[in-house]
Amino acid sequence: MTSTPAPGTTRPGGRTARVREAVLxxxxxxxxxxxxxxxxxxxxxxxxxxxxxTVYRRWNAPGALAADLLADMAEQSLPRSDTGSLHGDLTENARLVVKTLTDERQGRLFKALIAASLCNAQAAEALHRFYEVRIGEWAGCVTDAVARGEIPAGTDPRAVVAAVSAPLYYALLNTGAALNADDADRAAAAAVAGARAGVWVGEG
Known part of the structure; x- marks a missing residue:
């Protein structure tokens, strides 16, 4: 028995793709x-x-529209870096997070989506899925570092990547501090130090 996809979760082509792009x-x-x-x-x-x-048939509710917007953002996000070192990779990750959160449009957009996730189940699920996709994309930086012997075997890749962005989102949402490259570099350095110390060994 086949299930019907949730509104806003299918990936259209042709004219439907152009409609989706315009609406999003x-x-x-x-x-x-x-x-x-x-x-x-x-x-x-x-x-x-x-x-x-057309809009009501495809999305049917604001939560479904927010969910599709997040799915599109995940699809459009840049692939992970491969600098040859964990410090270099996580620094690139942190700087990308800061660039996104300080962008005039993207920063406000993320705040709105985070706020929406607190009161709308569809938006919450979509936001969780967005971060799962992005953390999964960058987790390879950590598994590569394990293979190179930079950090201990058994380190949880997702926990390390999440540790990079966590202080940056905290600053954005709770302190109101203006993020900059120094914040990104400190967040990356802290995550690297923790990983080398074995903080996330066996966390997965």
Missing amino acids: RVAGDALAEDGFDALDLAEIARRAGVGKT
């Missing part, structure tokens, strides 16, 4: 400007120049 662009702008409450499907359809019926 407008939805992202609305989120960045006014937050999750601005995701009125009829208004999004109007601003995107798309039929309202």
Whole structure:
């Protein structure tokens, strides 16, 4: 028995892909400007120049639209770095996080999506999936470092990668501090030091 995909989870092509691109662009702008409450499907359809019926049929709720937006962002994110060292790779990761969070549009967009995840189950699931995909992408930096003998065998790759971005998101959401390259470099260095010390051995 086949199951029906959840709204906003299929990957279309052709004209449908162009419709999706237009709607997600407008939805992202609305989120960045006014937050999750601005995701009125009829208004999004109007601003995107798309039929309202098409939008309701494909996404059916603001949460599904936010979920598809996050899925698209995960697809568009840059692949992990491969500098030849754990410190170099995690520094690149941290700098990418800071670049994203300090971007005028992307920073506001992430704040809106995080806020949406606190009150909308679809948005929460999508946000968790987004970070699972991105952490999984960068986990290879850690497994490569284990293979090179930089850090102990048994180190949990996902825990190390999560440790890089955790202090940066904390600063963004809880302190309001303006992030910069020094913050990125410190976060990466701390994660590398912890990994070398075996902090995340056996965590997976």
